[in-house]
Amino acid sequence: MTLLVTGGRVLRPDLTVERADVRVDDDGRIDAVGALERRETDQTLDASGGIVLPGxxxxxxxxxxxxxxxxxxxxxxxxxxxxxxxxxxxxxxxxxxxxxxxxxxxxxxxxxxxxxxxxxxxxxxxxxxxxxxxxxxxxxxxxxxxxxxxxxxxxxxxxxxxxxxxxxxxxxxxxxxxxxxxxxxxxxxxxxxxxxxxxxxxxxxxxxxxxxxxxxxxxxxxxxxxxxxxxxxxxxxxxxxxxxxxxxxxxxxxxxxxxxxxxxxxxxxxxxxxxxxxxxxxxxxxxxxxxxxxxxxxxxxxxxxxxxxxxxxxxxxxxxxxxxxxxxxxxxxxxxxxxxxxxxxGLPVGRIEAGAPADLAVVDFDAPHLTPEHDPVSHLAYAARGSDVRHTVCDGRVLMRDREVLTLDADAVKREAAERARDAVDRAS
Ligand SMILES: N[C@@H](CCSC[C@H]1O[C@@H](n2cnc3c(=O)[nH]cnc32)[C@H](O)[C@@H]1O)C(=O)O
Ligand SMILES: [Zn+2]
Missing domain, CATH: 3.20.20.140 (Metal-dependent hydrolases)
Structure with missing residues (x-):
């Protein structure tokens, strides 16, 4: 499935941040980064107000x-x-x-x-x-x-x-x-x-x-x-x-x-x-x-x-x-x-550039603790939290959209882990 991550700013390999879209090809790889012409993709992710990072x-x-x-x-x-x-x-x-x-x-x-x-x-x-x-x-x-x-x-x-x-x-x-x-x-x-x-x-x-x-x-x-x-x-x-x-x-x-x-x-x-x-x-x-x-x-x-x-x-x-x-x-x-x-x-990820696998995280910068923004890299290191992540993509597949995990049932996973943990503690003692 092709994917367009649109409207955001992108953390480039040299750690500069620039306004850019990221287009992902059928094979899960990044196909282009920049001000992209509109072309039909199967899916889009809205990154406006956010920064697209390598996962x-x-x-x-x-x-x-x-x-x-x-x-x-x-x-x-x-x-x-x-x-x-x-x-x-x-x-x-x-x-x-x-x-x-x-x-x-x-x-x-x-x-x-x-x-x-x-x-x-x-x-x-x-x-x-x-x-x-x-x-x-x-x-x-x-x-x-x-x-x-x-x-x-x-x-x-x-x-x-x-x-x-x-x-x-x-x-x-x-x-x-x-x-x-x-x-x-x-x-x-x-x-x-x-x-x-x-x-x-x-x-x-x-x-x-x-x-x-x-x-x-x-x-x-x-x-x-x-x-x-x-x-x-x-x-x-x-x-x-x-x-x-x-x-x-x-x-x-x-x-x-x-x-x-x-x-x-x-x-x-x-x-x-x-x-x-x-x-x-x-x-x-x-x-x-x-x-x-x-x-x-x-x-x-x-x-x-x-x-x-x-x-x-x-x-x-x-x-x-x-x-x-x-x-x-x-x-x-x-x-x-x-x-x-x-x-x-030894994985071919960690940078957003054409040809790399599309492993991405979109961080929502519209939060009080990320305001004002003098330096986005400073925010990423010192002020952003995991809960600021809005979308997550791995190998071109959207794993989380608007903070909803799509690949696993988060509530069921939590329930099962909590039950099994309690049970293991009983067995161990
Ligand atoms: N086959 C081994 C299990 C080794 S898995 C790796 C182990 O590293 C342990 N571990 C977790 N954190 C640390 C750490 O910081 N230092 C050293 N070991 C850790 C973890 O609990 C796990 O038992 C066995 O039969 O015991
Ligand atoms: Zn360890």
Whole structure:
């Protein structure tokens, strides 16, 4: 179906904003941007009073953790995972994970996110949710081998590779995959040595939590006597299609290494603040030439999936981290939420230009908190909210029109997720 997004202003790849229409071809790609002659299209979206952005990219998360939103707060990462999260995750069924992922999809569509990365389990039901929602995603099965016997550990890693091969190209190509060892220290070294080359052979990227807390760094120091950067590099984990989450506790050599290996870092400021993990060196990473993307992480450590929040948090925390108000300016935050995420995930999105897939969010600027408008990019980084998104388009298909999600029944999705979450809590206790 052809589509015309008309009457709005468009955020161009150079982050200027200009009055323009966006025409989308039958194949879901942007066909023209500018002052377009009227030509019949199957559908139109009214963007007047709004700004058309590339759909936002949530480059690290655990979608089904929407079920655990508010379940356990105010704890540091290790205690939170071991005492609360992992026990209840142990009782989640594929249907629970699917319901949580659909809730995440509704939340993301409503706040202008069109692509996301997901590390979880029962990935088949996550892929189904992505297919139904009309979103784009890079999915993977998270591998944790600590506390498992050899056979179970190996089976978990083998599953990650099998899942990556099985679902790559699902949802008409909108689903791509990755092999996702949870973190360098939660996966056995021998298994990393065995499976990382297999992932490379299969052409599947790697994604993992990296230097999220000081404890994560210490764990590798104790185990191997080196920094996690050197450890991961030795195992071949820092390939140019690898993207890592967090990168909070990085030394200079690790920052240089990430730049040299062309490994992207997903900054998750809300999760890092909530779990008191630390402040990532975002400005230094960007100065070193590292691609930085944004992620919400799971809804249980955020507690929402609104990337506008994340962009604002990234700009704010980036300044506080280096005691410099000019660090991580508005443009950087907007770029990380769009192009940075697309580059991290290796997706051909993140910019509005002819030939690119039509993944778009139309933000309504007619709101008191967006008035007056001195600088639209400032508003996008600092003042806009997910709820200002009026229309969302992915791969040329309208997923939300005038704040109504079209691909999923939002009320039914909420109801099912709430019921399943309550049930899971009962089973876990
Ligand atoms: N197959 C594994 C599951 C790994 S999925 C990825 C895991 O990352 C967990 N997780 C969520 N947020 C974070 C974080 O910030 N740091 C580390 N792990 C997290 C999440 O709860 C989930 O258990 C198993 O059998 O346990
Ligand atoms: Zn995470």
């Amino acid at each position: 936002l990219v949530n480059a690290h998360g655990h979608a089904a953790m929407t079920l655990l939103r508010g379940y356990a707060d105010d704890k540091p990462l290790d205690a939170w995972l071991q005492e609360d999260v992992w026990p209840i995750e142990g009782v989640l069924t594929p249907e629970d994970v699917g319901a949580g992922a659909r809730l995440a999809a509704v939340e993301m569509i409503r706040s202008g996110t069109t692509a996301f990365a997901d590390m979880y389990f029962h990935v088949g039901t996550v892929a189904e949710a992505v297919a139904d929602a009309g979103l784009r995603a890079r999915l993977g099965h998270g591998v944790v081998t600590v506390g498992k016997d050899d056979e179970a550990a190996r089976a978990d890693f083998a599953e990650s590779l099998a899942v990556a091969e099985e679902y790559d190209g699902a949802a008409d190509g909108r689903v791509t995959t990755a092999v996702m060892p949870h973190a360098p220290h939660t996966v056995d070294t021998d298994l990393l040595a065995e499976f990382v080359p297999k992932a490379h052979e299969a052409g599947v990227p790697l994604h993992f939590h990296f230097n999220e807390t000081a404890e994560y760094v210490e764990a590798i120091d104790e185990e191997a006597g080196v920094r996690p950067g050197a450890y991961a590099d030795d195992l071949g984990m820092l390939a140019d299609d690898t993207w890592v989450a967090h990168g909070v506790h990085l030394d200079d050599a690790e920052i240089d290494l990430l730049a040299e290996r062309d490994v992207a870092v997903v900054h998750c400021p809300a999760s890092n603040m909530k779990l008191a993990s630390g402040m990532a060196p975002v400005q230094r990473l960007r100065d070193a030439g590292v691609t930085v993307a944004l992620g919400t992480d799971g809804a249980a450590s955020n507690n929402d999936l609104d990337l506008f929040d994340e962009a604002r948090d990234a700009a704010m925390l980036g300044k506080l981290a280096v005691d410099d108000a000019s660090a991580v300016p508005a443009e950087a935050a907007v770029e990380m939420a769009t192009r940075g995420g697309a580059e991290a995930l």
